[in-house]
Structures are given as structure tokens and as C-alpha cells.
Amino acid sequence: MNNDIKIEYYLLQLDRELKPLPVSERAEIITEIKSHIREASEKDPSRPIDRILQEDFGLPKVVAGRYLSAKGLKPSSGGERGKKVFKWLAVGTVAFFAFIFFAGMMAVWYFSPLIKVDNEKGRVVLLGGLIDVNEQIGQVKVGDLVVNDALKESVEIHGDEDVWEKGIRLIKIPFNTAKLDVSHTEKRRLVWDCKVSADAESPQVDVSAGVLTLNLDRLNLAKCAIRIPIGMRTEIQGVNGSMEVEYPRESLDISLNNGRVKILPDPRQVYDFDVKVKNGLQDFFPRSNDKGAVKVKVSVVNGMVKKE
Amino acid sequence: MQLDLDNWRVQVKKGYLELCILLLIRKRKRMYGLELLERLSDLELSLKEGTLYPMLNRMTDDGLLASTWETEGIKGHPRKFYALTRKGLGALSEMEDEFNKMVELVLKIQK
Numbered sequence: 001m002n003n004d005i006k007i008e009y010y011l012l013q014l015d016r017e018l019k020p021l022p023v024s025e026r027a028e029i030i031t032e033i034k035s036h037i038r039e040a041s042e043k044d045p046s047r048p049i050d051r052i053l054q055e056d057f058g059l060p061k062v063v064a065g066r067y068l069s070a071k072g073l074k075p076s077s078g079g080e081r082g083k084k085v086f087k088w089l090a091v092g093t094v095a096f097f098a099f100i101f102f103a104g105m106m107a108v109w110y111f112s113p114l115i116k117v118d119n120e121k122g123r124v125v126l127l128g129g130l131i132d133v134n135e136q137i138g139q140v141k142v143g144d145l146v147v148n149d150a151l152k153e154s155v156e157i158h159g160d161e162d163v164w165e166k167g168i169r170l171i172k173i174p175f176n177t178a179k180l181d182v183s184h185t186e187k188r189r190l191v192w193d194c195k196v197s198a199d200a201e202s203p204q205v206d207v208s209a210g211v212l213t214l215n216l217d218r219l220n221l222a223k224c225a226i227r228i229p230i231g232m233r234t235e236i237q238g239v240n241g242s243m244e245v246e247y248p249r250e251s252l253d254i255s256l257n258n259g260r261v262k263i264l265p266d267p268r269q270v271y272d273f274d275v276k277v278k279n280g281l282q283d284f285f286p287r288s289n290d291k292g293a294v295k296v297k298v299s300v301v302n303g304m305v306k307k308e
Numbered sequence: 309m310q311l312d313l314d315n316w317r318v319q320v321k322k323g324y325l326e327l328c329i330l331l332l333i334r335k336r337k338r339m340y341g342l343e344l345l346e347r348l349s350d351l352e353l354s355l356k357e358g359t360l361y362p363m364l365n366r367m368t369d370d371g372l373l374a375s376t377w378e379t380e381g382i383k384g385h386p387r388k389f390y391a392l393t394r395k396g397l398g399a400l401s402e403m404e405d406e407f408n409k410m411v412e413l414v415l416k417i418q419k
Contacts, residue, residue, distance in 0.1 A: 032388045033361060036342050039385045043342075057358040066362035071369065117379060117386050281379045281386070 017064030175216035338391040372396035
């Protein structure tokens with residue numbers, strides 16, 4: 001068994017034992033441990049992978065137990081009772097055990113690698129390609145959904161709202177799957193220009209208690225350019241997609257499950273960036289305690305946050 | 309019954325290991341796992357990887373540490389850096405006081 005397979009099999013077993021944890025937390029643990037194993041192995045190529053896995057880390061069940069017990073959780077394999085059941089199966093049916101081992105190896109190949117990060121090529125691939133964020137071709141793929149610059153048979157939708165007249169203090173923009181280009185404007189109106197598929201619905205606008213919601217949820221695979229008036233705090237929440245933010249000049253809070261956020265900071269502006277990527281890549285973004293700093297918060301679960 | 313010194317050492321080490329980890333991270337501002345293990349090894353405070361990472365995870369859950377991922381300039385090895393939070397700094401300060409009191413007590417008894 002070559003080293004890559006040994007590592008992936010170990011991580012697969014660890015991932016199984018960590019089952020009581022949320023998927024994103026499991027993925028983060030696996031990424032951290034895999035990264036350690038690879039870096040440690042590169043620093044000391046003479047140290048066999050088996051020793052790193054068995055001596056430095058230990059049994060996946062034991063390692064997982066430490067993570068879980070700290071959170072008051074039990075390992076998924078069921079402890080002593082599970083061991084007796086497994087023993088009975090192993091003694092009674094050797095063929096069943098061999099089948100489990102073979103199925104495990106197939107699962108390793110199928111889902112391998114769990115997370116693959118290539119900073120040079122700007123690519124993040126998770127769960128064997130189920131989520132694929134590729135900066136070079138500007139594409140985000142989640143399952144069968146693909147978000148890129150191409151949009152066949154599209155119609156254009158334009159809209160705007162005078163935010164100052166309506167006493168708006170906060171703009172919210174939820175979306176499902178889209179590509180958004182966001183910038184700020186000195187004009188009074190929130191403006192959006194969307195290219196959507198021919199059968200898509202129009203964006204919904206709701207105004208309530210000083211909050212304007214530009215709901216892009218029902219626009220599947222839309223491409224929108226949004227210009228936000230200066231003076232408006234904005235929250236953008238998306239499931240899948242790609243976002244480019246040019247010269248942010250007002251407080252911005254972006255959260256995205258799967259995809260890519262690219263930010264072009266204004267060199268004349270001081271920023272306080274708070275950027276978090278659970279699984280993937282992020283560039284360095286400066287923080288600042290300066291009172292005049294523009295606060296930009298970005299959270300991406302799977303994907304990348306890049307600086308232009 | 310003879311005192312098992314090795315076992316005693318293990319038990320004592322468990323007590324101040326978390327203190328040492330927080331001190332190291334405070335000193336360097338932020339560290340990632342492999343870096344922390346290497347530094348602990350230099351100080352002859354050996355710790356297994358399978359113990360350190362769950363410990364860092366627990367300290368993050370407890371709010372003592374905050375983590376950020378960095379990948380810039382690092383080929384294929386994203387690194388999870390840990391830094392002390394404000395709560396962590398406060399907790400560390402209290403732990404240091406407690407530890408110093410214990411040392412003073414032992415010195416006092418020894419006189």
C-alpha cells in the first residue's frame with residue numbers, strides 16, 4: 001500500500017469515528033491532520049508514514065475519542081459493546097470482514113482526497129470533486145450546479161430603489177446560486193442589473209423596519225451587478241456561487257457556503273478585514289483598530305477568499 | 309510501595325502542559341500545530357500529535373484560542389494558526405498566578 005493510500009485510509013477511518021461532529025468541523029479536523037502529516041513527512045522523509053500514523057497520532061478511534069470526549073460526545077463505534085459485536089462477526093464470518101475492508105478501500109479511492117487545496121492554481125476540491133472551486137477558469141461547481149460566466153438564453157432584469165427616501169439603514173441580499181459583482185456608489189439608489197435564465201422569476205424587494213431585502217433566492221444561476229449606496233450597511237448571504245467585491249467603502253458582511261469571494265480593496269482606504277474559510281484557501285487580509293476603518297467580514301465554509 | 313516516578317512525572321506534566329502551550333502561543337503571537345510540537349520537543353516536553361490537536365480543538369471550543377487558516381505561499385499544506393483570545397489571555401494570567409503560588413509554596417516547605 002503506498003503512502004498516499006495509507007494516509008487517506010487513516011483519515012477515512014478517523015472521519016468515520018468523528019461522525020457525531022458536524023460535517024464542516026470533521027472536514028476541518030481532517031484537513032489539519034492531513035496537512036500536518038504531509039508537512040512532517042516532507043521535513044523528515046526518513047520517518048516512515050506508518051510511524052507517523054501509528055505512533056505520533058495513534059488509533060483513529062482513540063484520536064477521535066479525544067475530540068469527542070472534550071465535547072461530551074461518545075465515539076460512533078459504540079465502545080465495549082461494539083467491540084464484542086465486531087469480535088463475534090470476525091470469528092463467525094471472515095468473508096464479511098474481508099468485504100468490509102474491500103468496501104472501505106473502494107470508498108477511499110472514490111472520495112479520495114477528502115480535501116485537496118492547490119494554492120498555486122487557485123483551486124479547492126472537496127469530497128472527491130463534489131465541490132470544486134476553480135479560480136483559474138472562474139468557476140464554482142457544487143454537485144451538478146455550475147456557476148461561471150457563461151449563461152445561455154438569458155434575459156436582463158434591471159431594478160433600483162431609493163434607499164434614503166425609505167429610511168433604510170441595512171440592506172440584505174440573500175441568494176441561492178449566483179455570481180455577484182458588488183460595488184459601492186455615491187448615488188442614493190440601490191441598483192441591480194441581473195442576467196437570468198429565460199424562465200427565472202424577478203428579484204423580490206421587501207422593506208421593513210429600516211431593512212431592505214433584495215431577495216435573489218429564486219433566481220437560479222443568475223449573474224448580477226449590484227451597486228450599493230455609500231452609507232448603507234450590507235449583509236450578503238449565499239449558498240453557492242461566486243462574488244467579486246470592488247473597492248468596498250461601507251460595512252459589509254458576506255457569508256457563503258460553497259464558492260469563491262474575490263475582493264479588490266481600495267488602496268486609499270483603511271480596512272478591518274475579518275476573513276474566515278473553514279475548508280479551502282484564503283489570502284492574507286489586514287485588520288485594523290482604526291476608528292475610520294471599513295469593516296469587511298467574509299465567512300466561507302467551503303471554497304476560497306482571494307485578494308485582487 | 310515504591311513511588312513510580314515516571315507516573316508522577318506524567319501526572320505533573322499533564323497539569324502544566326496546557327499552561328506551557330498557552331505561554332508559547334502568547335510569546336509567538338500565533339503558532340500552528342507542527343510548529344508548536346517542534347517547540348515543545350525543543351523544550352523536552354514531548355507530546356503526541358494525537359493528543360495535541362484535540363487539545364487545541366478543545367481550547368478553541370472553550371474560547372481560549374482563536375484559529376485562522378493560511379495558505380498564502382504554502383504549497384499544498386494549509387496551516388491552521390492558533391492565537392490567544394482576550395479570554396485566553398485572562399485565563400493564562402490566572403494560570404500563571406496559580407502556578408507561581410504553587411512554586412512559592414514548595415520553596416517555602418523546602419526551607
